[in-house]
Amino acid sequence: MLLDLKTLGESRVHLERTYPPSAFEATDEFIVGKPVELVCEVEKIRDWYQLAGHLSTRLRVQCCRCGEGCDTDLDLAFDLRYVSEALSAGTNDAEIDNEDLTVAFYRDDQIDLRQLISEQFYLGLPMKPLCQEDCRGLCAACGKNLNSADCGCSVEWRDPRLAVLDGLLKR
Ligand SMILES: [Zn+2]
Ligand SMILES: [Zn+2]
Helix, strand or coil, X not given: CEEEHHHCCCCEEEEEEEECHHXXXXXXXXXXXXXXXXXXXXXXXXXXXXXXXXXXXXXXXXXXXXXXXXXXXXXXXXXXXXXEHHHHHHCCCCCCCCCCCCEEEEECCEEEHHHHHHHHHHHHCCCCCCCCCCCCCECCCCCCECCCCCCCCCCXXXXXXXXXXXXXXXX
8 A cells, every 4th residue: 555656757646546444454443344445636745745635434343332333434534744754854844843643754755555544544533432322331230232122130320439439428
């Protein structure tokens, strides 16, 4: 998934790439559930390359309440400035702020599209994925998934911090 900058030729190139889910390794947070579509414009501006475009796919994540797998669709726009690593190491350019998320680095005249894509995955990943808006989660007593059926346990879930308070009051 390397973009060879030497073969770009023109100063502005339209790029469309599709990668199968199998091209991406599963992580603890997600697996890729649909081909990844990447559409972007690559433009050479002075001594950097500007990559502006879109990425869409579907990630399979885990519901944060019940642990079941659920899908989250990604459709992300990006606009990144790719600066040569060698060039940025040698100069002290105040224009380049390493903390800036829109600045990335390339080396050996190649832009690593895999890195670009996986960074977008993490940017688009929901903080607390839910299989459904009102997921009921798991029973605190028996561990059953309450979305499929009530387990019949009479134990109400209580905040463990409150239990500590109860213990203090009883003293
Ligand atoms: Zn759930
Ligand atoms: Zn239960």
